[in-house]
Amino acid sequence: MLDIKLLRQHNDIIKKALADRGEDFDIKTLQVIDEKHRSILSELEALRYRKNKASEQVAQMKKKGENADDIVSEMKSVSDKIKILNDELSDSDATIHQILLNLPNIPHGSVPIGKDSSQNPIVKKVGSIPRVDFEQKPHWDLGEKLNIFDFERAAKITGARFPLYIGAGAKLERALINYMLDLHTTQHGYTEVLPPFMVNRLSMTNTGQLPKFKEDLFKIDGWDYFMIPTAEVPVTNIHQDEILDEDALPILYTAYTPCFRSEAGSYGKDTRGLIRQHQFNKVELVKFTRPESSYEELEKLLNDAEAVLKNLELPYQVVTLCTGDLGFSAAKTYDIEVWMPGQHVYREISSCSNFEDFQARRANIRFKEKGKKGTKLVHTLNGSGLAVGRTLAALLENFQQPDGSVVIPKVLRPYMNGMDKIQP
């Protein structure tokens, strides 16, 4: 959510941000309602002042045993007026709030302006793509041969786009989760959390999934609960409505959760393999920081996610999302894309974003500076560290051997009971 003061004082900034994002949004309505809102408010405050003074007076008169009937009857009508204005005020307040909830964040100054993902500049490429003298297969072919996952049976259990891992596949998925969590907690300073996998409407609204993107979510029938599309939602909401101690910042959490996405509008896209599922596993990194250090922390967050790929010896590239491709809540986002030799493409495997105070304002997450009055909003950040299913797919494609076996990267072997290869 944006600060309404920004609308009053610098609406040109908002207009530019919306234009850069390619959004068609009418700010004028908001301005008109806001003006009316403030005029009602000042009238209402004057009446409330009178009411407060009068009831003080009544209290004193009654104490002395005097008759206060005149004031009482006058205040009756004032109270009625207050009630009417109060209703008007809460109407306009609700309207303003709804509009603000639908306004996206303002891109950071360093974000390149562009229309869509084709205009995301590449920041760097890491790791070399080895030359091999055999045809590398996509992971779905490999997985079938190795008998480590089974989408047909998963479809029988649930439907399309659900994974069923078997044997070494299930173990490898679990090994990746454990390896990532261990790396982030022991090497990068994150605290592990295991949050609820369903959240309520407010939590979804706080991080920005609602109200605009409800069609992307799975909702629980009969409850106002939603399956989480990412651990970002429950983990960011840990500190919902809190005033944090400045000494506690930055706060770093890592969490493994399954993620549930309806993938509405992606029918026919990435239908094969592990790339686009309704349920997938992810290890997430979440930070709460002071405003002045959030961009420094974004770079560190990116490094922490990259470390996983480096240690797994997977080649990847990093891109900066341009304004047209930037997510609703984000001010700046780096995507990490891993090389998939079986498909000859780079695939997104992590997305690292700084939301600045956009989520913090919605979720009311603040911190207090010692010796200073008032509070400030924290900045929130998060990134995948990493998407586990896609990592497993990348491992299969990158480490496949001509005989169809797949070599397990060294760092994962302790998590696989020493297994160094998956054989067909």
Place this chain on the structure above:
RNA sequence: GGAGAGAUGGCCGAGUUGGCUGAAGGCACUCGCCUGCUAAGCGAGUAAGUGGUGAAAGCUGCUUCGAGGGUUCGAAUCCCUCUCUCUCCGCCA
């Protein structure tokens, strides 16, 4: 699912015969004093949000005692609904 108790400031915790209670007391924190050091002690200060005024310190209006509604001139206090927490019973991984 049944019965009961509760939700107050950064934290703990008073206040429920309605009226200087935005809220006692404690802890924590800040500043000052004191004390070889530390600890203790003494004094002062410290909720948030939002508006006005001011260069600033400050002064000042309004709102907020889980959420929403009601009674009343006036509600942390009375009534209703909801949410959450805790205890006991039942059921259960």
